[in-house]
Amino acid sequence: MSEAAFREAVHDAVLRWYAVAGRDLPWRHRDATPWGVLVSEVMAQQTPIARIIGPWQAWLARWPTPAALASASPADVILAWDRLxxxxxxLGLHRAAKAMVEGHDGQVPSDPADLRALPGVGEYTTAAVSSFAFGNPLVVIDTNVRRVLTRIALGREQAAPSLTAAERALAQEWLPAEPDRANAWNVAAMELGALICTARAPRCEDCPVRDRCRWVAAGRPAYDGPVRKGQGYEGTDRQLRGRILALARAATAPLAPEVLEGLGEPERVARLAEQLCAEGLLVHSRAGYDLPR
DNA sequence: CATTCGTGGCA
DNA sequence: TTGCCAAGAAT
Structure with missing residues (x-):
């Protein structure tokens, strides 16, 4: 069997699987707008899908268009984001909404270059919105697709720590030529990675391509490559920033200095609070730190 | 190219 | 119990 025939056989099996096993996520409905798709993609960046469904629905109900969000205050946007x-x-979504009002007639741009220029929209999100919202079959490469292709096509458990040119070429090679099929493959491959071909404890028994997967055929060999550095969280700046912002979200008035003192060394807390101000997540007035209301 | 940037659920 | 990791982007 040629490699092209192998790919096509995998496409067929995964697409058939997706038709019956794909999740009924609200931004996949026919009435979902490009704006809804964009919001879902930004929310899904590094956040589990199950946790964004409720917030996505609330967000779209409150701000159904880019113009609606553009009119909101940063504080309302931060509060609606809650603990995602x-x-x-x-804030990036808020700025993107303003940019769409200013430069794109209040619409999510369909031109990939225009999408990519929006704050918070990188290579993945550009491709995802292009494919899912506009039917423009750019190759979508996220952590799921990388894992799925690495296992099925290369017979390895995990992809390299960072996306390589070779991986892009592989994913492009695997994208079906026919546009509708390419768009369907994009979402189906992601879904397979999310539900079956997972990072930990993959459910190979339920996989539609278990009989074709080169990783399974090789006996599911363990990852053999550069060690990935764990994220680490306890005691990090990230944790403390999160605590500062959590206090600000819960407060109805600027945070008094003594409230922040309980979080850690005053110097460090002040440094991070100032950093949050520089990023637009807080403002600093005489009364203390507060959300940008 | 390596780091930084939240939060929470689960194996 | 705790480390791992989840539809990445920006620097």
Whole structure:
């Protein structure tokens, strides 16, 4: 069997699997707008899908268009983001909404270059919105797709720590030529990685391509490559920033200095609070630190 | 190219 | 119990 025929056989099996096993996520509905798709993609960056469904629905109900969000205050945006994590994403979405009002007639741009220019929109999100919202079949490469292709096509457990040119070429090679099929493959490959071909404890018994997967055929050999550095969280700046912002979200008035003292060394707390101000997540007035209301 | 940037659930 | 990791982007 040629490599092209191998790919096509995998496509067929995964697409058939997706048709019956794919999740009914709200941004996949026919009435979902490009704006809804964009919001879902930004929320999903490094945050589990299960945790964003509720917030996504609330967000779209409150701000159904880029113009609606552009009119909100940064504080409302940060509060609505709640605890999805990496709150700079919320500010990025807010700035992106303003940019769409200013430069794109209040619409999510369909031109990939215009999408890519929006704050918080990188290579992945550009491709995802292009494919899922506009039917423009750019190759979508996220952590799921990387893992799926690494296992099925290369027979290895994990992809390299960072996306390589070879991986991009592989994913492009694996993208079906026919546009509709390419778009369907993009979402189906991601879904397979999310539900079956998971990082830990993959459910190979339930995999539609278990009989074709080169990793399974090789006996599921363990990852043999550069050691990945764990994220680490306890005691980090990230943790403390999160605590500062959590206090600000819960407060209805500027945070008094003594409130912040309990979080750690005053110098460090002040440094991080100032950093949060520089990023637009807080403002510093005589009364103390507060959300940018 | 390596780091930084939240939060929470689960093996 | 705790380390791992989840639809990345920016620097």
């Amino acid at each position: 994590g990496y709150p700079r994403r919320a």
